[in-house]
Amino acid sequence: MHLAPLLAAGVPLLGWTTHSTALARRLATARRDPLTGLLTRDGFTTRAERLIRRHPERTTVLLIDLDDFKAVNDTHGHAAGDAVLTATARRLATWCGTDGIAARLGGDEFAAVVLDAEHRVPDLNDQLHHPVPFGTELLSVSASVGTSHPATLLLTEALSAADGQMYAAKPGARTARRR
Incomplete structure (x- = not known):
């Protein structure tokens, strides 16, 4: 041979x-955020749209924004901010479990699409308000969460609806939205 x-x-x-x-x-x-390990916007969009198509009546779209995140960076430094971001990502990913997907869209903004989650959103809210250990300190954190049910919506429309709800839930409920 x-x-x-x-x-x-x-x-x-x-x-x-x-x-x-x-x-x-x-x-x-x-498609993964290097700091948190969560999906980035592109990876999230593809998987989220697929999950919504497969289970339109069971999905909840969430948009999460950390409240006053800039103050953490300004007061404690960027390493503290990174600790808050990674703790938030870990808490969100754990909350999503195997029934959903989580992403860091950028900065201090996160998103998720989860099956059968409406009754569990208050638990996520509680988890996102737990202090984050950083060195010898506990950093106070809070987050605003908006939800949407995209049964008849596209992902972009569902995220927009969740965005409106999230800003309404922010402390002080500012009427002017950022962007």
């Missing part, structure tokens, strides 16, 4: 396989 034909076919195949595996890993990494 001659090995030359096998090697001629096998070496390029091995190269393409290695290249594809590396590319797939890079794409997966790009």
Whole structure:
């Protein structure tokens, strides 16, 4: 048996396989926030739309924004802010469990799509108000949560509806929205 034909076919195949595996890993990494490990907006959108299509009557879309997050960074430094973000991400991911997906959309804004979650939202609210350990301190945190039920809405419309509810829930309920 001659090995030359096998090697001629096998070496390029091995190269393409290695290249594809590396590319797939890079794409997966790009869809994850490096600080929190949660999905980024792109990864979240794809998976959230799929979950909503499969279970439109059972899904709840949530938008979460940390209240006065800038004060944490200004008072305690960016390492403290990172601790708050990672604790929030961990709490949100744990709350979502296997019935949902969570994402960090950017800055101090998070989102989730979860099945059968309406009765559990108060528990998430409580968890997001627990202090975050940082060194020898406990950092006070709070978050505003907005929800939407996208049974007849697109994900973008559901996020917009949750955004309106979230801003209404903010301390002081500012009438002017940021953006």
